[in-house]
Amino acid sequence: MEYINKVSGKTKVIALIGNPIQHSISPQLHNIINQKLGVDLIYVPFKVNKSELANAVKGLKALNVLGFNITVPYKKEVMKYIDDNIRETFLLGAINTVKNIEGRFYGYNTDGEGFLRSFKEEQGHGFKGKNVLIMGAGGVARPIAVKIALEGAKKISIVNRTVTKAVEIAEVINDNIKNIATAYSFLDETFEKVFRESEIVINTTSVGMYPDVFESPLINVDYFGEGQIVYDVIYNPSKTKFLSDAENKGCKIINGFGMLFYQAIFAYEIWTGIKLNEDFIKEIFEEFLLLTSKIC
Numbered sequence: 552m553e554y555i556n557k558v559s560g561k562t563k564v565i566a567l568i569g570n571p572i573q574h575s576i577s578p579q580l581h582n583i584i585n586q587k588l589g590v591d592l593i594y595v596p597f598k599v600n601k602s603e604l605a606n607a608v609k610g611l612k613a614l615n616v617l618g619f620n621i622t623v624p625y626k627k628e629v630m631k632y633i634d635d636n637i638r639e640t641f642l643l644g645a646i647n648t649v650k651n652i653e654g655r656f657y658g659y660n661t662d663g664e665g666f667l668r669s670f671k672e673e674q675g676h677g678f679k680g681k682n683v684l685i686m687g688a689g690g691v692a693r694p695i696a697v698k699i700a701l702e703g704a705k706k707i708s709i710v711n712r713t714v715t716k717a718v719e720i721a722e723v724i725n726d727n728i729k730n731i732a733t734a735y736s737f738l739d740e741t742f743e744k745v746f747r748e749s750e751i752v753i754n755t756t757s758v759g760m761y762p763d764v765f766e767s768p769l770i771n772v773d774y775f776g777e778g779q780i781v782y783d784v785i786y787n788p789s790k791t792k793f794l795s796d797a798e799n800k801g802c803k804i805i806n807g808f809g810m811l812f813y814q815a816i817f818a819y820e821i822w823t824g825i826k827l828n829e830d831f832i833k834e835i836f837e838e839f840l841l842l843t844s845k846i847c
């Protein structure tokens with residue numbers, strides 16, 4: 552709150568819109584960066600009802616904000632209210648970042664890039680030649696799946712409760728990048744085999760997220776195999792049941808904290824044009840990790 556005293560008539564504003572919003576830790580992260588760099592910018596959250604989304608975007612333009620983030624459940628819907636979405640976002644199917652350039656709103660997606668960076672940081676390699684299973688086909692699955700395909704994965708399997716949504720993502724990849732994606736339902740007989748054969752398994756479903764911390768998208772923990780890399784995009788709790796089960800079976804586990812962090816870093820660079828140096832990024836990462844460990 553000390554930050555508030557520094558807000559002046561010249562301070563520029565970045566907004567966050569979504570619903571719910573009160574759980575978000577993005578405001579802390581962005582405002583820590585602003586404070587540390589001495590940038591005269593403030594990041595503020597707004598809970599927006601679905602029927603008010605168009606008006607909210609119009610209002611942000613009228614207020615001439617520098618930009619904004621979009622979180623669930625509007626990452627897809629908001630695209631139609633933006634002046635121009637950068638080309639890649641059509642493939643990614645959603646935007647999470649908007650920049651105001653001379654009164655026009657441009658949409659970007661930093662989720663996929665944030666995911667890739669966090670995976671490489673933790674794992675030391677990317678997805679080239681890998682056999683990958685993605686669980687879930689909601690808002691966050693598509694940018695991740697598309698980025699993994701663009702990175703040169705050998706095979707991508709997408710499993711979802713609503714199989715038509717998995718088919719949609721598989722088709723986007725097969726039609727626009729390479730014919731490497733297949734859709735499954737959790738009930739398919741082949742699901743167990745597909746799971747066991749995957750070198751990397753990524754949970755993008757919301758199952759296991761606080762407060763439902765005893766739930767997991769995978770019922771049979773015997774599917775996990777030693778040495779498998781298991782990633783959960785959830786960061787609260789920091790170790791979901793899914794990750795805990797995987798760890799007990801000898802898998803290498805990664806949570807969604809890094810993705811949250813790096814998508815924010817990339818968005819910050821888009822808004823401000825500042826290229827953050829690696830030492831600074833590491834310093835902020837440690838500080839933010841400490842802060843979230845008290846919350847999550």
Ligand code: ATR
Nearest residue numbers: 624687688689690691711712713716755756757758
């Ligand atoms: P949206 O579809 O609105 O983008 P999301 O929160 O981004 O929603 O995605 C939620 C993901 O978690 C979806 O893959 C969803 O499966 P459905 O597409 O079948 O809804 C998945 N999910 C949520 N609750 C689930 C549950 N209880 N069991 C299995 N999957 C679940």
